[in-house]
Amino acid sequence: MTEKPTVRSITYNLLRTLRLxxxxxxxxxxxQPFLQDFPEDFTYVLALQEASAIAMADTFAQVTGRPALVNLHSSAGMGNAVGNLVAAYHATHH
Incomplete structure (x- = not known):
């Protein structure tokens, strides 16, 4: 009998398909639920703060020419990241 897919397994399979x-x-x-038993074929780049996570992902995307995935912590984390998110958008669209 095969295991039922979970939201977590479907998410990781989608990210693999998208090469993220x-x-x-x-x-x-x-x-924590997303990172628990983190798959071996994924790499997690730990940032000191949310804005630096965006900056690292932006650099990764510019160097590789591929999109980057950023996992931020709730609303406060998004607030810390939004300035660099806007800067990354403008850097690629102007």
Whole structure:
């Protein structure tokens, strides 16, 4: 009998399909389920703060020409990251 797919397994399979196996972030308690038993074929790049996670992901995307995945911690983390997110958008669209 095969195991039922979970949201977690479907998410990781989708990320593999999209070639998004490098994750940048500054995790908090809400990210623990996503990071628990982190797949061996993925790389997690730990940042000191959310804004630096965005900056590292932006650099990764510019160097590789591929999109980057950033995992941020809840609303406060997004607030810390939004300035660099806007800067990354403008750097690639102007």
């Amino acid at each position: 196996s490098t994750v940048f972030g500054n995790p908090g308690s809400t990210e």
